[in-house]
Amino acid sequence: QGQEKLSCNPKKENGTHVVLCELGNPMKAGARITVDLELSVSGLEDMGDAITFHLQLRSKNSPGPSNASVTVTVPVEAEAEMELRGNSLPATTVLPTSWHWVEGSRRLEDHGIKVEHVYELHNKGPGTVSGVTLSLAVPHLLGDHVLLYLLELGTEGGMNCSHHPALNPAQV
Numbered sequence: 001q002g003q004e005k006l007s008c009n010p011k012k013e014n015g016t017h018v019v020l021c022e023l024g025n026p027m028k029a030g031a032r033i034t035v036d037l038e039l040s041v042s043g044l045e046d047m048g049d050a051i052t053f054h055l056q057l058r059s060k061n062s063p064g065p066s067n068a069s070v071t072v073t074v075p076v077e078a079e080a081e082m083e084l085r086g087n088s089l090p091a092t093t094v095l096p097t098s099w100h101w102v103e104g105s106r107r108l109e110d111h112g113i114k115v116e117h118v119y120e121l122h123n124k125g126p127g128t129v130s131g132v133t134l135s136l137a138v139p140h141l142l143g144d145h146v147l148l149y150l151l152e153l154g155t156e157g158g159m160n161c162s163h164h165p166a167l168n169p170a171q172v
Helices: none
Strands: 007-013 016-022 050-056 069-075 080-089 116-126
Antiparallel strands (some): 080 116
């Protein structure tokens, strides 16, 4: 007959999170009620691919094995949209026609004009992400000639970086 809002109270019981909802007291014998529960659960990043709820109907009048219980398993799917942004500083570079490669030099200017490429990986949400791998292929050779001299690789924000063995081969 009509709808009522339940009064629910979260608490911890034996190391698990419990939500107790009072359905009504006293309840008439043979009464039938339908309850819709909407639960908002946070911190599911490390829960695996499902979360299990144990639902139990308890009566204060008739405790014992007749208390009905059901287990509901709900799949957990993380959703996050990643975006990769790239920038080159300077955006445009022109190598003078008089410039030439100096074999064996340890001076930076003898290996070309410095260009810094910056890549930013952004999580646009709504979920958090971990264990992301970004593979970046940089064409450093054109045939037998050096196209880009890879000087260094760096990261910010707690990320790990493994680099190509051809990084700074002349130790400039």
